[in-house]
Amino acid sequence: MTSSNNENADHRGSQWSSRSVGMLWQHRFFYLLIRLGGRRAAYFALYFVALYYMLLRPDQRKKSEYYLRRRFSGSSRLSLWTKSYLMSLELGKVLVDRAAVGILGADAVTIDVQGKDRLHELVREGKGLILITAHVGCWQVAMTTLKFLNLPAHLLMQREEGDVDRHFFEHAGENSSFRIIDPRGYLGGSLEMMAVLKKGEILSVMGDRMLGSEKSSVTVQFLGGKIRVPYSAYMIASATKAPIAVLLSRRTGLSGYQLELAGVIRVPGDLGRKNSAYLPYAQEFIKILEEYTERSPFQFFNFYDMWNSGSND
Amino acid sequence: MSNKEKLKKMLVEELNIEDLDPNSIVDDAPLFGDGLGLDSLDAVELVVLIQKNFGIEIKDIEEARAAFESVNSLVAFIEKRLQG
Numbered sequence: 001m002t003s004s005n006n007e008n009a010d011h012r013g014s015q016w017s018s019r020s021v022g023m024l025w026q027h028r029f030f031y032l033l034i035r036l037g038g039r040r041a042a043y044f045a046l047y048f049v050a051l052y053y054m055l056l057r058p059d060q061r062k063k064s065e066y067y068l069r070r071r072f073s074g075s076s077r078l079s080l081w082t083k084s085y086l087m088s089l090e091l092g093k094v095l096v097d098r099a100a101v102g103i104l105g106a107d108a109v110t111i112d113v114q115g116k117d118r119l120h121e122l123v124r125e126g127k128g129l130i131l132i133t134a135h136v137g138c139w140q141v142a143m144t145t146l147k148f149l150n151l152p153a154h155l156l157m158q159r160e161e162g163d164v165d166r167h168f169f170e171h172a173g174e175n176s177s178f179r180i181i182d183p184r185g186y187l188g189g190s191l192e193m194m195a196v197l198k199k200g201e202i203l204s205v206m207g208d209r210m211l212g213s214e215k216s217s218v219t220v221q222f223l224g225g226k227i228r229v230p231y232s233a234y235m236i237a238s239a240t241k242a243p244i245a246v247l248l249s250r251r252t253g254l255s256g257y258q259l260e261l262a263g264v265i266r267v268p269g270d271l272g273r274k275n276s277a278y279l280p281y282a283q284e285f286i287k288i289l290e291e292y293t294e295r296s297p298f299q300f301f302n303f304y305d306m307w308n309s310g311s312n313d
Numbered sequence: 314m315s316n317k318e319k320l321k322k323m324l325v326e327e328l329n330i331e332d333l334d335p336n337s338i339v340d341d342a343p344l345f346g347d348g349l350g351l352d353s354l355d356a357v358e359l360v361v362l363i364q365k366n367f368g369i370e371i372k373d374i375e376e377a378r379a380a381f382e383s384v385n386s387l388v389a390f391i392e393k394r395l396q397g
Contacts, residue, residue: 187345187381188353191374194360216354235354239361270365273329273358 031099039100039108039254046092054085063303064088070223070307071297087298094138094251094299101141111145112252115261119245122264123149127242128197132233132265134208134289135301137249142259143178143204153202154179156189178204190232197240205233207246207285208302210309218275220283222290225307229286231278237267238278246288250296263288316395317388319366324384327362328355340385348383356381363387369394 026049033042053060064084068075072083100108122129129151133139146153155178181189181196181203196203210217210228217228237244244265252258265284271277293300314322321335324344328351342348345356359381360371369391371377380390 186374186378187356190353190356191360191371191377194357195374213352215352232354232357235357239357270361273327273355 066305142249234278
């Protein structure tokens with residue numbers, strides 16, 4: 001039932017790991033740059049740090065190529081290298097922006113929310129709201145804009161040992177504006193998630209990455225191959241009749257992000273326990289994600305071989 | 314059929330616990346993890362099934378935690394709620 005929200009993960013080999021890339025001092029160096037020189041100073045350093053990883057850490061570069069080879073099939077080695085650099089830069093900028101919001105305040109970035117009226121409509125249905133997102137853009141910062149819904153928001157999030165990069169709400173030393181549901185808690189947080197929706201509140205989960213047992217996953221088509229994704233969100237939607245809003249963020253420029261309501265997924269009630277019942281809805285989400293990679297190919301941050309994680313049957 | 318028998322039959326049939334005779338479920342064995350081996354998604358379905366088959370809504374996590382320990386605790390919870 002678990003999914004992780006750490007886009008700055010270290011992907012050992014072809015398998016995913018949530019352990020952060022980089023040493024603690026490296027992260028602190030960037031935090032200091034942000035404090036002293038703002039985001040621009042940190043961005044400037046990023047170009048060199050990303051180049052370091054490209055030139056001297058082929059193991060890290062390889063991790064982006066699992067996705068890039070599929071997204072840009074037929075690319076030359078040089079082209080792939082360039083795209084890998086661009087992707088690393090984008091990830092670095094997102095991490096800088098995330099830290100900047102925590103250090104400098106919410107005004108450090110501007111966020112354009114598309115689909116506000118529709119989100120209000122979904123909330124007014126009174127069944128709670130499931131927000132499903134993916135490791136794209138900077139979802140954490142984008143989520144801060146959801147205050148306009150005037151509802152408590154709960155994130156299913158797992159923090160691993162070795163995670164040295166801070167989430168934005170940890171920088172300011174303040175309690176999170178979100179409540180975190182730990183998937184390692186009682187029954188994977190499943191009952192807690194249902195309780196949130198029963199109260200008409202917001203539940204946010206990731207739909208593109210598996211943690212834990214393959215029993216909690218379904219196999220879907222993505223970029224010409226098969227991947228396993230969690231289906232718990234769809235099962236909880238069926239159990240509670242809560243609508244699912246697909247929210248995807250993308251960096252649109254130096255100071256801006258867009259948070260887009262990319263789709264609404266309705267899961268009928270009474271679908272039962274079999275995972276195959278939830279496959280169409282998981283596939284619907286992944287299709288939306290694939291369309292995202294068409295528009296924003298370098299803001300998709302799954303640095304591991306999604307197509308070779310466990311048994312994709 | 315008693316509530317206990319109905320519950321055991323429901324667990325086996327609706328949670329796809331294959332090749333298990335309902336009568337062989339140990340009444341005080343844990344439902345989750347060791348014991349019957351249900352998982353977190355089974356818990357989601359169990360909440361739905363209890364509502365559907367017994368008309369009982371589980372209101373909060375603490376209530377569920379106590380009820381979901383074993384068949385015995387779940388039957389006790391159901392019968393207490395049915396009595397009003």
